[in-house]
Amino acid sequence: xxxxxxxxxxxxxxxxxxxxYRQHGGYAAVEKALKxxxxxxxxxxxxxxxxxxxxxxxxxxxxxxxxxxKPEGKPRYLVCNADESEPGTFxxxxxxxxxxxxxxxxxxxxxxxxxxxxxxxxxxxEMLYVIRILEKAIAEAYAKGFLGKNILGTDYSxxxxxxxxxxxYICGEETALLESLEGKRGNPRNKPPFxxxxxxxxxxxxxxxxxxxxxxxxxxxxxxxxxxxxxxxRSTGTKLISACGNINKxxxxxxxxxxxxxxxxYSDEYCGGIAGGxxxxxxxxxxxxxxxxxxxxxxxxxxxxxxxxxxESLSDGGFATGTMLGSGGFIVFDExxxxxxxxxxxxxFYHHESCGQCSPCRExxxxxxxxxxxxxxxxxxxHDIDLLVDVARKIEGNTICPLGDAxxxxxxxxxxxxxxxxxxxxxxxxxxxxxxxxxxxxxxxV
Amino acid sequence: MIEHTQTxxxxxxxxxxxxxxxxxxxxxxxxKSAILPILHLAQNEWNxxxxxxxxxxxxxxxxxxxxxxEVATFYTMFNLEPVxxxxxxxxxxxxxxLRGAEQLIEHIENKFGIQVGQTSPDGMFTLKxxxxxxxxxxxxxxxxxxxxxGGIHKYYENLTPEKVDGLVxxxxx
Ligand SMILES: Cc1cc2nc3c(=O)[nH]c(=O)nc-3n(C[C@H](O)[C@H](O)[C@H](O)COP(=O)(O)O)c2cc1C
Ligand code: SF4
Ligand code: FES
Numbered sequence: 001x002x003x004x005x006x007x008x009x010x011x012x013x014x015x016x017x018x019x020x021y022r023q024h025g026g027y028a029a030v031e032k033a034l035k036x037x038x039x040x041x042x043x044x045x046x047x048x049x050x051x052x053x054x055x056x057x058x059x060x061x062x063x064x065x066x067x068x069x070k071p072e073g074k075p076r077y078l079v080c081n082a083d084e085s086e087p088g089t090f091x092x093x094x095x096x097x098x099x100x101x102x103x104x105x106x107x108x109x110x111x112x113x114x115x116x117x118x119x120x121x122x123x124x125x126e127m128l129y130v131i132r133i134l135e136k137a138i139a140e141a142y143a144k145g146f147l148g149k150n151i152l153g154t155d156y157s158x159x160x161x162x163x164x165x166x167x168x169y170i171c172g173e174e175t176a177l178l179e180s181l182e183g184k185r186g187n188p189r190n191k192p193p194f195x196x197x198x199x200x201x202x203x204x205x206x207x208x209x210x211x212x213x214x215x216x217x218x219x220x221x222x223x224x225x226x227x228x229x230x231x232x233x234r235s236t237g238t239k240l241i242s243a244c245g246n247i248n249k250x251x252x253x254x255x256x257x258x259x260x261x262x263x264x265x266y267s268d269e270y271c272g273g274i275a276g277g278x279x280x281x282x283x284x285x286x287x288x289x290x291x292x293x294x295x296x297x298x299x300x301x302x303x304x305x306x307x308x309x310x311x312e313s314l315s316d317g318g319f320a321t322g323t324m325l326g327s328g329g330f331i332v333f334d335e336x337x338x339x340x341x342x343x344x345x346x347x348x349f350y351h352h353e354s355c356g357q358c359s360p361c362r363e364x365x366x367x368x369x370x371x372x373x374x375x376x377x378x379x380x381x382x383h384d385i386d387l388l389v390d391v392a393r394k395i396e397g398n399t400i401c402p403l404g405d406a407x408x409x410x411x412x413x414x415x416x417x418x419x420x421x422x423x424x425x426x427x428x429x430x431x432x433x434x435x436x437x438x439x440x441x442x443x444x445x446v
Numbered sequence: 447m448i449e450h451t452q453t454x455x456x457x458x459x460x461x462x463x464x465x466x467x468x469x470x471x472x473x474x475x476x477x478k479s480a481i482l483p484i485l486h487l488a489q490n491e492w493n494x495x496x497x498x499x500x501x502x503x504x505x506x507x508x509x510x511x512x513x514x515x516e517v518a519t520f521y522t523m524f525n526l527e528p529v530x531x532x533x534x535x536x537x538x539x540x541x542x543x544l545r546g547a548e549q550l551i552e553h554i555e556n557k558f559g560i561q562v563g564q565t566s567p568d569g570m571f572t573l574k575x576x577x578x579x580x581x582x583x584x585x586x587x588x589x590x591x592x593x594x595x596g597g598i599h600k601y602y603e604n605l606t607p608e609k610v611d612g613l614v615x616x617x618x619x
Binding site: 075084085086087088089090092093118124125126127128129132159161163164165166167168169180181182183184185186201242243244245246250251252284288329331333337341342345346349352353 | 471473476478479480481482483485486507513516517520521522523524538539540541543544545576577578579580581582583584585589596597598599600601
């Protein structure tokens, strides 16, 4: 049986209640941390665990915590990023809705480690039912003395609140999230200063993803070194992967980092293979922002090694032949899907979600959407492909926040790996715009 | 459709209590942080956010009306025009399209004889498209805010045109 760190008890009846969660060993990490450890010792364990941020960037959590400034007389904040809006990603919602106490326990331990007296969970507004579930669980934790004044009789006190968003992908970007939490439009901030120095209300702040925070309890209970034994190399621990698209078993799977991609796609334990017995065409492995890979490059690296579900293996080959683990949003395309259409769809998404502060992103995402739309609808020009590559390059690296890159990468990678499919659309507009028509190249199907 | 004039805008006492509790979650002087949760309460109360509603929210938070307009226009969940009793918010993003979202949207358009952004003539349904709802495993999907359930946006997943027909008949009435 594969090890489950976050979801071992997620299917137990009543696990959303304090009582059942507690019966399964819940809140032991709060007891251990608050009664037997100093905040710095908690940070130290997280450093040893090698836990990396699960929101997309994979930045080591312990190191981020270590950067938190501690000026006298200023409060510090922990803010949990539960905005989960990256297309293909639905793992945080799964965890919070089924086992809210897993996140709350992690929030208490992490807040203690950082010296936060007030912490917020920023949940995207569409998930109001999840907010209700969390609020109910938080009320239980207060009633049992795990939140509020002098938790478990110690001198540590913490208030924990849930804050709803209003519908905006950009608020997943941590500084936009903080702006939003301050009651403003979600415009990302220029960095530096980083949130660790000046975040929420200009105070030192740590922003972490739901899954990152939820992993902290296990690390405290079992030790950072134990956690580091799970997984492969610098990809320690487990990861929630939300699998969707044309597979037999869409859903959220907790994997030990290091599972071969091929096994993840075809084994009945995970995706269960391609739906309808079709062939695999492509995969977007870590949410819509990461480069798309054709079937032959997702299961094997360019040098012919088996690709694994780890940060390092998925990015093997750089952007030329690799991709990223990202948020763990695993989107599978079968042989009947059109890459051009999907790329246009993603471009529309980024254009729609651009906050509009920087011209390369605001204008560039609009141009990419427009050019892709005309290719998809049979009005493409021969030079449009190069134009797209040029626009994507001009956005990349020239914006305030990484949304610009996130918009450019899907376009760049689709052209890199499926250029002939774009050319086919431009050369054969009548055929390409026939209902249900797809470009087929057997060589890239698996 | 009834055009709400929304001139006499005031939350019921129960909701005002909630408003005060929400404001207390943020530090002294940072009451503006409460703007999104309160706009959600307002939208659930009046179905959409007219200028008088936004002005009222500004007075509750002791901020300028422009600060509320700025925020309300930035976030996609807020209706800035009157909407039908049920707003069908269908996800149109890639993963849902791999499993039939486009056909679903077309079906709803044809069923009510409306296009995305419009409201059915009887004032019952407004069709909106939204971006990924974090429910791609249950694609295609849509959300509907149910006033009777305290304004919760209920997720409906693994939809087909037939399932939508059934929901129109039995659930969204
Ligand atoms: C456009 C954009 C959207 C993002 N959306 C999310 C999100 O929904 N959830 C999340 O945890 N991180 C998201 N991130 C990453 C955050 O900025 C931040 O890196 C993360 O919350 C840090 O937490 P972690 O280190 O625990 O991963 C997004 C980043 C960008 C640029
Ligand atoms: S890159 Fe795009 S989303 Fe990010 S700050 Fe600039 S305009 Fe806004
Ligand atoms: S793409 Fe529709 S819910 Fe994610």
